[in-house]
Amino acid sequence: MNFVQHSSRLGWKKNKRGKPIIIDPGLYSANKSEIWWVIKQRSLPTAFKLYTGSAWTILSRSFAEYAIVGWDNLPRTLLLYYTNFVSSPEGYFQTLICNSEEFKNKTLNHDLHYITWDNPPKQHPRSLGLKDYRRMILSNRPFARKFKKNDLVLNKIDRELLKRGRRQFAMGGWCLEDEGKEYKCSDLKEEKYGVLRPGTGSRRLRILLTKLVSNQNLSKRVCR
Incomplete structure (x- = not known):
């Protein structure tokens, strides 16, 4: 299963992202500089449907291999298309x-992130602070952004x-526990190297995932 927040409703992005043509000097120049805007615009594609969404994704190995190998050439076609696209991480994997x-049909319309926005929304989300801590926990989402x-x-x-x-470092199941009930990673349990013990966070994540894949929600969260 893949977690890719997506929408085919482009809104303002149709004219501001889909039609303009840009050249990014960062593709070939060692020096950082502004992108170049081409005066003439292009029409929206008809060979595939554009989608947009969160730049934060969680991809399955099988889909990642498909994106790299591209046995039907679609990944390469879209890679070339999004080379001249502003904020391509918000559209490439979705499309x-x-x-x-x-x-x-193997993707959920969710990025597993806790994010809050100003009202009305600005270009970037709010910076999270102590007052957001409880809501972050109650959301059951394993990731959050952004932080100062x-x-x-x-x-x-x-x-x-x-x-x-x-x-x-965050302690793992491979760290020894001394008599004082304190963990230290200077001494490792070699036979348990790489072991992770599920904690309360894993239980919260299970609640969220169970809700996302329920029959009631699953049909609403696949591509349309």
């Missing part, structure tokens, strides 16, 4: 998976969710 007969650097809510997440000490 690819929803135009693929093999994968269009060194915001206090990040310390709270490290301390209460990841059980991560200052300047330490």
